[in-house]
Every structure is written in structure tokens, then in C-alpha cells.
Amino acid sequence: MRHKKLKFKKGFRVAFSNKKAQVAEMVLPPGEEEGGADNKHIGSDQWLFVQDGRGVATVNGRRYVLGTGSILLIEKGDVHEIRNTGKKLLRTLNWYVPPAFKKNGDPLPAGKKK
Numbered sequence: 001m002r003h004k005k006l007k008f009k010k011g012f013r014v015a016f017s018n019k020k021a022q023v024a025e026m027v028l029p030p031g032e033e034e035g036g037a038d039n040k041h042i043g044s045d046q047w048l049f050v051q052d053g054r055g056v057a058t059v060n061g062r063r064y065v066l067g068t069g070s071i072l073l074i075e076k077g078d079v080h081e082i083r084n085t086g087k088k089l090l091r092t093l094n095w096y097v098p099p100a101f102k103k104n105g106d107p108l109p110a111g112k113k114k
Contacts, residue, residue: 009027020097022099049094
């Protein structure tokens with residue numbers, strides 16, 4: 001069993017991983033975005049949960065409004081961007097199955113372990 005209190009500071013941080021899944025926190029200031037036209041996870045599904053704030057997710061060219069309590073499944077290979085459209089920080093918790101990032105936040109190649 002592992003336990004950690006998340007801080008939800010600005011930026012992207014991997015909280016922890018095991019061989020099957022990973023959890024990370026992402027915090028975007030108003031007007032900022034993460035991702036874009038070339039952003040996709042080639043080997044992992046991403047479950048994004050909005051802990052606080054407002055935003056828009058663009059997945060494969062389609063827009064989805066995000067707010068506190070929203071959950072979104074971004075499947076492996078989906079091109080996506082998350083944008084903060086609110087006036088305060090957009091705080092999200094993200095699960096990757098299997099892990100998508102090294103501890104330092106660099107992407108893992110598809111099918112590789114942390």
C-alpha cells in the first residue's frame with residue numbers, strides 16, 4: 001500500500017506508479033493549456049478528473065466542457081489538449097493505464113515500464 005497527499009501546485013507531476021497504472025496531478029493557470037495537435041499517448045489511456053476549476057478538452061477535434069467533478073476518458077492514440085478557460089487554477093487528477101510517464105514527467109515509449 002502506498003499513500004501520498006497531493007499538493008496541486010502549478011504544472012504536471014507524477015504522484016506514483018506501479019506496473020499497471022500511474023497517477024499524476026496537473027494544474028493549469030487561467031488561459032494556459034497542455035497538449036495540442038501532436039499530443040497523444042501511444043500506449044496508454046488517460047482518465048482525467050477535474051478536482052477544481054473550469055476548462056475545455058479538445059479530443060480528436062471535438063470540444064468537451066470541463067468543470068469541477070467532470071471525468072474524461074482520453075483513449076490511447078487520441079490527440080488532445082486541455083485548456084483552462086476559468087478565472088482560477090484548473091486542478092486535475094490523471095490516471096494512465098498503463099503508465100505513460102517517467103517519474104520526471106518525460107513520456108515513456110509505448111509498452112515500456114517506468
